[in-house]
Amino acid sequence: MTxxxxxxxxxxxxxxxxxxxxxxxxxxxxxxxEGITRGRxxxxxxxxxxxxxxxxxxxxxxxxxxxxxxxxxxxAYSEYDYTAFLQAPSASHWFGTxxxxxxVFAQTMRGLQKSLSIGLLTAAVSIVIAxxxxxxxxxxxxxxxxxxxxxVDLLLVLPSFLIIAIISPALRGDSWILFVLLLxxxxxxxxxxxxxxxxxxxxxxxxxxxxxxMGAPPRTIIRRHxxxxxxxxxxxxxxxxxxxxxxxxxGLSFFGFGIQPPDVSLGTLIRDGSTASLTTPWLFLFSGGxxxxxxxxxxxxxxxxxxxxxxxxxxxxxxxxKKAAPAQKAAF
Amino acid sequence: xxxxxxxxxLNYVALGLVATFFAFALAALTFDPVGxxxxxxxxxxxxxxxxxxxxxxxxxxxxxRFVSWLGGAVQGDFGKTTVNTSISEExxxxxxxxxxxxxxxxxxxxxxxxILGVAGAIRQYAFSDYVATLFSFVVLSTPVFLLGLxxxxxxxxxxxxxxxxxxxFTGETTPGFQGSxxxxxxxxxxxxxxxxxxxxxxQIALYSRYQRNAMLDVLGSDFLRTAQxxxxxxxxxxFKHGLRTALIPMATLFAFGFGLLITGGxxxxxxxxxxxMGDWLVYGIQQQDTNITATVTLFVAVLVLVSGWLADVFxxxxxxxxxxx
Numbered sequence: 328m329t330x331x332x333x334x335x336x337x338x339x340x341x342x343x344x345x346x347x348x349x350x351x352x353x354x355x356x357x358x359x360x361e362g363i364t365r366g367r368x369x370x371x372x373x374x375x376x377x378x379x380x381x382x383x384x385x386x387x388x389x390x391x392x393x394x395x396x397x398x399x400x401x402x403a404y405s406e407y408d409y410t411a412f413l414q415a416p417s418a419s420h421w422f423g424t425x426x427x428x429x430x431v432f433a434q435t436m437r438g439l440q441k442s443l444s445i446g447l448l449t450a451a452v453s454i455v456i457a458x459x460x461x462x463x464x465x466x467x468x469x470x471x472x473x474x475x476x477x478x479v480d481l482l483l484v485l486p487s488f489l490i491i492a493i494i495s496p497a498l499r500g501d502s503w504i505l506f507v508l509l510l511x512x513x514x515x516x517x518x519x520x521x522x523x524x525x526x527x528x529x530x531x532x533x534x535x536x537x538x539x540x541m542g543a544p545p546r547t548i549i550r551r552h553x554x555x556x557x558x559x560x561x562x563x564x565x566x567x568x569x570x571x572x573x574x575x576x577x578g579l580s581f582f583g584f585g586i587q588p589p590d591v592s593l594g595t596l597i598r599d600g601s602t603a604s605l606t607t608p609w610l611f612l613f614s615g616g617x618x619x620x621x622x623x624x625x626x627x628x629x630x631x632x633x634x635x636x637x638x639x640x641x642x643x644x645x646x647x648x649k650k651a652a653p654a655q656k657a658a659f
Numbered sequence: 660x661x662x663x664x665x666x667x668x669l670n671y672v673a674l675g676l677v678a679t680f681f682a683f684a685l686a687a688l689t690f691d692p693v694g695x696x697x698x699x700x701x702x703x704x705x706x707x708x709x710x711x712x713x714x715x716x717x718x719x720x721x722x723x724r725f726v727s728w729l730g731g732a733v734q735g736d737f738g739k740t741t742v743n744t745s746i747s748e749e750x751x752x753x754x755x756x757x758x759x760x761x762x763x764x765x766x767x768x769x770x771x772x773x774i775l776g777v778a779g780a781i782r783q784y785a786f787s788d789y790v791a792t793l794f795s796f797v798v799l800s801t802p803v804f805l806l807g808l809x810x811x812x813x814x815x816x817x818x819x820x821x822x823x824x825x826x827x828f829t830g831e832t833t834p835g836f837q838g839s840x841x842x843x844x845x846x847x848x849x850x851x852x853x854x855x856x857x858x859x860x861x862q863i864a865l866y867s868r869y870q871r872n873a874m875l876d877v878l879g880s881d882f883l884r885t886a887q888x889x890x891x892x893x894x895x896x897x898f899k900h901g902l903r904t905a906l907i908p909m910a911t912l913f914a915f916g917f918g919l920l921i922t923g924g925x926x927x928x929x930x931x932x933x934x935x936m937g938d939w940l941v942y943g944i945q946q947q948d949t950n951i952t953a954t955v956t957l958f959v960a961v962l963v964l965v966s967g968w969l970a971d972v973f974x975x976x977x978x979x980x981x982x983x984x
Binding site for chain 2: 583622626
């Protein structure tokens with residue numbers, strides 16, 4: 328459903344692009360058109376969606392809080408308070424302390440920062456791979472397409488969790504950036520498939536053909552004409568990937584296949600907190616709660632973006648459906 | 660239809676084999692099963708390490724190792740673990756544990772998910788729809804391991820409130836449990852509740868979202884109005900014409916969801932102390948054991964393969980146009 332809707336959205340924009348010289352990128356072209364630009368329209372729709380806006384605000388706030396917490400928190404994440412082991416939340420230790428006297432608030436903030444950073448970076452890596460693979464497969468077709476899609480199918484059969492779990496012990500001791508690359512390497516398949524499908528239809532459009540006949544090399548065509556026209560879907564997909572990656576990363580870290588000590592992520596915190604004892608819930612409830620809130624916020628943003636980009640999704644349908652609703656109720 | 664299904668089956672078998680090889684090669688490349696032996700203090704003599712290497716075939720090329728492992732696997736021998744126990748002996752028990760958990764969890768998940776989704780679509784924008792949507796969003800944002808932990812925590816509270824061990828959250832049965840059939844069944848059910856719920860909740864959330872969308876698409880369609888114009892009651896039209904159509908896109912989702920359960924199952928099994936395939940995978944990786952890892956991957960591949968193929972069969976059954984292909 329998403330695919331077709333987004334294509335419709337892109338199609339509405341295409342005449343403006345087609346009318347301008349081929350070398351002008353799509354964004355510049357639409358800003359020259361009179362009245363409201365598509366970007367502003369999308370922005371306006373997004374801002375009107377209160378849930379999505381709240382999600383975005385929550386996300387920014389959480390990230391800022393995690394980044395700035397060392398400035399105002401009484402304890403650092405690597406400090407030990409030898410006078411307070413396994414204490415419940417108090418004025419000095421806002422989220423309590425662990426068995427060895429670590430401050431749970433400082434640790435949670437550190438973990439939140441790491442988990443969010445990993446989610447955002449991985450989504451960036453994944454969308455780059457997905458757009459290159461998807462656009463190339465769709466644009467070139469033939470054996471390039473068959474080969475790339477076969478790889479996609481293969482990676483889809485193998486759960487990425489399994490592959491990453493196998494590889495990550497070998498990365499032990501390396502920087503967490505490598506872990507991000509590993510996550511990104513196995514998070515792009517479904518997006519690539521969708522982008523390939525869209526490229527197949529874009530390839531046949533006049534402005535792409537015109538560019539081709541004028542002698543533009545495939546790389547330029549993909550970068551200037553194919554990718555900008557799939558931007559809306561790519562933005563939505565980045566959001567979805569952020570949420571999925573945070574879940575995957577915390578899951579892997581929970582098993583010890585992700586972030587390694589002394590560094591912490593929300594996953595390792597929840598694991599350490601829960602293996603100790605369920606009777607000291609502050610050890611895992613705060614990190615768990617923040618994890619759910621963060622992912623929930625990401626999902627709301629993603630949902631809002633989809634509605635904003637896609638004129639036919641819920642936002643537009645709402646009024647029609649609502650009119651029909653009483654009739655349905657009466658029938659039951 | 661037979662040709663269509665046969666072709667799909669062949670495709671899945673090829674994919675499954677390559678996927679297993681891929682996992683085997685990755686495991687063989689990255690694992691270092693003798694590392695622990697070498698780190699012993701005092702270090703064991705080189706001859707011992709060489710013997711272990713030879714025993715684990717570590718010096719053979721990886722494709723050769725894979726072929727010899729696969730050759731055994733086809734005949735039902737999945738090789739030995741690094742600590743020299745037979746994988747084949749443990750395999751049926753582990754598969755049994757996992758399948759029991761997955762099948763029950765999936766059945767509950769699909770049934771409730773479809774009901775919730777259809778109800779949400781029929782009463783769109785009613786209060787119940789909002790509650791269901793919020794529930795799905797929250798559950799989908801909660802990782803499985805946290806869900807399991809929270810349920811465990813809730814069960815602890817319930818148990819202490821009731822003053823009795825109503826819900827048990829470790830293992831499959833009470834070790835050494837003796838009693839009549841009824842008591843044994845009750846014991847099993849007490850152990851089953853939480854793991855099944857953990858698996859089912861995520862699926863309910865996911866499927867209800869998709870089912871709601873699929874049902875909404877169908878609700879606005881012409882054929883549903885025609886069915887009612889023909890004289891069917893709304894209820895009959897909805898269930899005989901609407902639901903059937905809305906279930907078609909779901910079939911693929913169900914099947915693949917089942918195949919990919921292994922990830923969620925891994926967490927569930929670990930948290931609740933069930934010794935199934937997911938638990939084995941984590942154990943295999945922690946022990947740097949290529950054979951266990953490859954065996955679990957093969958199991959996953961077979962699961963995905965069978966469920967993917969079943970999706971095609973469902974598709975053919977539900978959608979007459981596919982049968983002609």
